[in-house]
Amino acid sequence: MSASLPYAVHETAGHDNASMTTVGFWIYLMSDCLIFAVLFATFGVLVHSTAGGPDGKGLFELPFVLGETMLLLVSSFTFGAGMLSAQAGRKKQLLAWLAVTFVLGLAFIAMELHEFSTLIHEGAGPSKSAFLSSFFTLVGTHGLHVTCGLAWLIVMAHQVVRFGLDGIALRRLACLSLFWHFLDLIWICVFTFVYLREFL
Amino acid sequence: MKAPLPHSGMEHAESHAHGNLKSYVVGFVLSLVLTIASFGTVMTDLVPHASRLATIVILCVVQLFVQLVYFLHMGTAKSQRQNTAIFACTSLLIVIVVAGSLWVMHNANVNMMPMSMSIQSALKHP
Structure with a gap:
């Protein structure tokens, strides 16, 4: 693969290495989707099993959740803007967008950790009831994914600084882009079915 | 996504697969509106209690598809x-x-x- 012409040399209709990598990564994302589907199903089954402990309505604060949602949504957009800079070959712009995305993701994780510690402090930890166990597992798994995404962002930024925007970097950025947008998709389901559903 | 790519110069599969600024802005604005609508359904009294669950589920599914199409470029x-x-x-x-x-x-x-x-x-x- 030529470094100066990362994609332009591949005129074969979508079956070059790069697109096969993306398809492979997509299959990984879909298997991740199944993990979340199982966790959502578990949560749905256990949501009323509060074992005499607090239910979601007394624990969750919607304005706080709206804040988390906005952080993740804006970070999804800034990553998209970064991808456009990457395709245009504007390295500095890409790095700036990656940094903005990282800060937004970090703020999201900070808010989530704050929420978790508040809940545990109020005596609503994961061992309190089946409802809270499944809540912490589901939301925690998503948070863990976002944390992995943050680590990947740092690694990616380092690679771009060190090796430049070659075809390999663009391919990996495309995978990270899918991953980051995918986490926002999962979060849409989380805020709808975990948080909003409690306040109907 | 059916939207034709304006003045990109190359009708190439890769440009389809990565989208353009317009698709990101459209996706972002739609997601923003749908998110606010979801929270508004529950946090205000505009929607009767009986139809709130259906409303947020529909808004959720619509936003999933908006992001799949405009951010993940599925199509x-x-x-x-x-x-x-x-x-x-x-x-x-x-x-x-x-x-x-x-x-x-x-x-x-x-x-x-x-x-x-x-x-x-x-x-x-x-």
């Missing part, structure tokens, strides 16, 4: 057909897993749990 373009097909299969599995679990466990709860049993009485008679 019927040649380079994306494979991904779309894999996604459709996964969706089927997800529906079976989630709906099946809820259905089976609901039936188990209704038919097998003695309604009078509390935690205290369950602990007394193991």
Whole structure:
């Protein structure tokens, strides 16, 4: 693969290495989707099993959740803007967008950790009831994914600084882009079915 | 996504697969509106309680598709057909897993749990 012409040399209709990598990564994302589907199903089954402990309505604060949602949504957009800079070959712009995305993701994780510690402090930890166990597992798994995404962002930024925007970097950025947008998709389901559903 | 790519100069599969600024802005604005609508449904009194669940589920599904199309560039373009097909299969599995679990466990709860049993009485008679 030529470094100066990362994609332009591949005129074969979508079956070059790069697109096969993306398809492979997509299959990984879909298997991740199944993990979340199982966790959502578990949560749905256990949501009323509060074992005499607090239910979601007394624990969750919607304005706080709206804040988390906005952080993740804006970070999804800034990553998209970064991808456009990457395709245009504007390295500095890409790095700036990656940094903005990282800060937004970090703020999201900070808010989530704050929420978790508040809940545990109020005596609503994961061992309190089946409802809270499944809540912490589901939301925690998503948070863990976002944390992995943050680590990947740092690694990616380092690679771009060190090796430049070659075809390999663009391919990996495309995978990270899918991953980051995918986490926002999962979060849409989380805020709808975990948080909003409690306040109907 | 069916939208033609304006003045990109290359009708190339890769440009389809990565989108353009317009698709990101449109996706972002739509997501923003749908998110605010979801929270508004629950946090204000504009929607009657009976239809709130249906409203937030519909808004959720619409936003999922908005982001799949505008952010993840899923669609019927040649380079994306494979991904779309894999996604459709996964969706089927997800529906079976989630709906099946809820259905089976609901039936188990209704038919097998003695309604009078509390935690205290369950602990007394193991």
